[in-house]
Amino acid sequence: MEQLAFGLVAAVLLYSALRVVSEDNLVHTVLWLGVTLATTAAAYVLLHAPFLAAIQIILYTGGALTLMLFGVMLTQRVESVEVPNAAAGQGRAAIVVALLFGVIAAAVVKTPGLPSSPPVDVPVRALGRSFLTTHLLAFEVLSVLLLTAMVGAIVLARKADPAPAPTPKPAPKAHDAHGEAHP
């Protein structure tokens, strides 16, 4: 049962990930990414990490996806992205992907006892305790990171001065003559 479910989730995950890279329409791409992220959450549930799954949904599917959607809507043309030569760079990309896969596979193989060890529920309480005690510094530094991100984003995203409502422009000739220059 578990195997079947995992296989199903993995298949959906792979398919949606493929669609993410193959889709022409940017909005579709982002929405397929949403499916990928949500399926990842399902995989987390299967791996006995429900808290992580909820976080995945709230943070990635809910937050990051919105961000990407709005980012996409900032671009000029939404409905299709013209890639001049779709084949360009595919070879290089394949090498990079293969390398990455190798690294991950090596890590998996190297990790002792992974294939056989049953998944263990990590209590949320313990998670919280660990970052409040053991990893305190990282936790507090994170807040500074968030602050930096926020300030940086605002500085980058806003123009120097937000354009206010259209200011009255000098009116056409006939309009501002006000009788003085009238023949």
Place this chain on the structure above:
Amino acid sequence: MTTAERESAFVELLRARFGLAEDAEPPPEGFLLAAEHHFELARTLKQQHGYVQYVSVVASHWPEVPAKGKVEGDPEHYEVATLLRTVGPGSHVARWRVRIEMDGALDSLVPLFAGADWQEREQFDLVGVRFADHPDLRRLMMPEEWVGHPLRKDYAIETGHLPWR
């Protein structure tokens, strides 16, 4: 100032500066002025005499009256009446008419009164009289592609079913 005092002041102004004959009595049709005084009169009234409120503009079409016996003929023309108002107690409406030839154009009051924009557009649309220097002289009421000016006297409508005809 009461309405009557404003009325006489208005007549005085017309006599003094805008070519109204000294002995001319206020006719029942309102004062008929020369077209070149039109804009200047409106400006003077607005800036010096407190006629700050734009009321309306009324254009009418007068078809040709052929000469017949003693009756003098009259070529086809437009007449445009303009109305301005003072605000507050004793409000008075200044009203004058201007005669425009068929191919002529009247100075637009849009530089003085923003409200003249739509009113002049409407009169252009329905009657056909043109306003010089109007910033946006399009049809207001009828569709853009409409042909003709419905309120002209030569624009017939079917009223055959009306019983008194």
Place this chain on the structure above:
Amino acid sequence: MNPWLHAVLYSLVLVTVLMTCTAYATWLERKVAGRMQSRLGPTRVGFAGLLQPIADALKLLQKEDIVPLAADRALFNLAPPLTVFFALATAAVIPFSPGLLASDLDIGALYVLALSGLMVFPVWIGSWASNNKYALLGGMRAVAQGISYEIPLLLSVTIVILMADTMSLSGIVQVQADEGWFIARPFGLGLATFALFFVAALAEGNRIPFDTPEAESELVAGPTTEYTGMKFGLFYMAEYLHSIIVAGLGAALFLGGWDGPIAPGLHWMVLKTLGLWMVMLWARWTFLRFRTDQMMTLCWRYLVPASLGLLMAAAVWVHAVHGVS
């Protein structure tokens, strides 16, 4: 019993009950609104108009299905069932009485928040796929509003978790049954948190005074402008479902859920949910609508800092009362 069989049976019953409640919520709303406006509401279809929702559903099922030429066909068709999915799936963890809930998840509260946070996506997808300007403006408003009010909602639920020391919804209700309802926590803590939750939930559910995405008088019908027949019906249904479930969640989180004297727990839960839902309805037919910018200001300028402050206050209180050390 086989857990699968049990789950299927229970879910079937719950879904049926919920859908019926949704249908009759529309009837109730029309009747109550009618009374508030000194008129009668539906009276002619069945006794007191009781068959009105059924007639509406039958009619909607028969309507022709129009997909606009300019629309994104796949997404346009996908959005309505997805909306109902997100609205309905939330109900899985709402505890109706001890033992009477579909699934007693350890992270029940988070599950609700995660799914209801996703509610904005099908709405946005539908609005974008319509390729209609009213719809798209409504959809953008819906997302902006949904994500903004997600923060106070999340934090107010966090305060409840803090006070209950568990994330399971049935656990939260049990704590309230033992220690008293959370809305009655001293120093106005409970009441303030409840107010925060309620406002944020109203905004999440696009209910007046926060219904700028639909804004009948501005955007015609908002994100659903181009939808015909049953597809529109699904959006409509999802909206009511969501409001009912939010009311149930509010009852479970703050009003002690099934806890109450004499009558069985289920009765109390239904009563509280209905009461809360009626308050939402009352607000809906009384208030005018905020403007989008005013809503955003309300959220970011007032509700977010308020929820953060409340969180710290609640933490201090919890430490003082329940602290271990």
Place this chain on the structure above:
Amino acid sequence: MTLERPDRADPYLDLDEYEPEADLMVLNFGPQHPSTHGVFRVVMYLDGETIVKAVPYAGYLHRGVEKLCEKLTYAQITPIVDKNDYVAPMFNEQAVNMAFEALTGTEVPIRAQYIRTIVGEIQRVASHLLWLGTFAMDLGGAIGGGTSVFMWCFREREMILDLFEHLTGCRFHYNTHTLGGNRHDIPAGWAEKVHATLGHIAQRVDEYEAILDHPIFKARTEGVGVISAQLALDLGLTGPLLRASGVDHDLRRDAPYNIYDQLDVQVMTDTGGDCAARYRVRVREMRESIRIARALVDNVPPGPICGTKPIKLPVQTRVKDGQVYVALETPRGELGTYVIGGGDNRNASPYRLKIRPPSLHALSALPYVLPGHGVSDAVAILGSLDPIMGEADR
């Protein structure tokens, strides 16, 4: 002299010169839209949700009334112009009849003048009630608190329609004014009914004020759609719009007609010129109209109600050549009638009849006021102008 115009946006803005932060969205608002109060169209150029330029289009209800009036006789015109401002038909009838009376020099008996004043003031209450209901609906939506106010306002308006039905036999288009007076005399028991109804409505108005006195209503109306006094005068705005901009001007006091010169009409003004000010002015005017109507209805002097003999055929009414302009104060402002006499049918029809519609002037404010506001505000502003398209387009 160059007058700086900080009080108004540029209606002739060249969009090529405007640098938007996003693509401009061209949003059609109307002609069929829940909150355009009839058939009216505004094309909004939106930068995000901010209006950059608004181009209104009128004329979707242009029924050619002025042309029709050139073909009808004077007696037949009254029921036609009823349909112009269909929210306050009493004023339309009175406006054209006053113009014809001025052309013919007809005296209106004092009793008819009283009746005209009373029905006018009651009609003003009805019109403002309808405005309040629709304005609340604009702000609150068809599903929401706005609808509640709308329903209540209509409930009270129906009572006023009942009053008129008692008086004239008609519910909506009355045809009660005629050349030289009125057609219907006050029936027995009508005065008591007026007292009862208006007393009831006076209480209700207090209630509405209490309901609408909450933060959301204030947030939605205050500072929204400010029309400066200068702009209002330039545009020819009249009535509550002008008074809300702080100009103390009311034709009932400043250019009295009927018996208004004997009355002490309180002119309600407000500063601010925003939607909230327009709301306040209208609510106060409702109270003032109720006061005037209740004070007059008991003191109607006896006498005839029409100064002319009843006509047997419409063509019998003939007027001399001449041009008159007559204006009166309707709920929307100065409703003027400009008549050129001596038309068809041997002077039985006007040669040209022009109606000065306050609503059209009000709508012409939109391109000056809308830019800088959002779509939500556009609805509020359009609603606060109280346009009636039947009158604006005629």
Place this chain on the structure above:
Amino acid sequence: MPMATEWIPAIVFMTLSLGVGLSMVVGARLLGVRAKDDPPTKTLTYESGEAARGGAWIRFHPRYYVVALVFVLFDVEAVFVLPWALNVRELGLLAIGEMLVFLLVLVLGWAYALRKGALKWQ
């Protein structure tokens, strides 16, 4: 090890709720009527009865993006608050103090965003 049993009903419920929506769409497909003649205007975009000028898929205003960004950052913060909330009882003042510092830094960013008008809508 089999899947945690408490998730079985949740998954069943989710499947069922998806089924509800889909079955309604299918039902409407079956019961719905088809028009015999389709005027070409039928499938045009509704825009108050006018012909639409320009599509709706345009480049949108950057302020939406900023709001989404700030939301994500606060979301991250809220996610850290959740496990913290379950530890307040044991860790006491230590946890409260740590979170206070964390939040204060974040509030700085919030104040900056507010001052820059990044969260203004119009």
Place this chain on the structure above:
Amino acid sequence: MAVDESDLPFEHPLYDLMAKMPGLDLATTSVDKLLNWGVRNSLWIFPMATSCCGIEFMAAAASRVDMDRMGTIVRGTPRQSDVMVVAGTITVKMAPRVKRLWDQMPEPKWCVAMGSCAISGDFYRDIYSVIPGIDTVIPVDVYIPGCPPNPEELMGGMLALQEKVALKRAGLRVPPEVRPETAKMIKPRVGRAEDPTREKLIGHHQALQARTLDLTEPADLVEAMTPKAAADGDQEGGA
């Protein structure tokens, strides 16, 4: 007994299927009755309220008459409505929009002409800018006379529409009210849109306007399909 659907503007796939299946064809009538009952009792209104009648329409929705009693909701968008209530004068400028909105309503749909302007143009019917009755543009199911009709009359018209819906779907034709002399009397001098005599009788422009109600300008389609073309081609389209 299968219901003859040949003159309905729509077809019903499920219904056809049932009629073909042996054994099920007997059930069609009862199924049809049920479906029809639903349609009849849930008539959502799309208000085409242009003038005076629009005010009375609002009054009918308001508390004294309360059309919500019979289950009508007023929807702002044609996509979700069943009945178009044309309340008020329709001008040549407005008529193409009305036609377009009517087209955008999904089947099954009905039209109610409320008030004499919508029925025949009333005394504006010969005016250059007014359409002599909305039935020159779209098919009308129920006429409610009056200027304007009282709210109660509108309610009565809606009830009549309910009956008509029931009869028509049950295969019973609603016989047209033929009274030749009346038809001649009320026939406006300006012909209906399909009337060949129209051109002779009225000004050329009005006929042109009334007959070019076909809104299939290719430009519209192109614009709706390709936002780019519109954004770039439109001179006000932005930067």
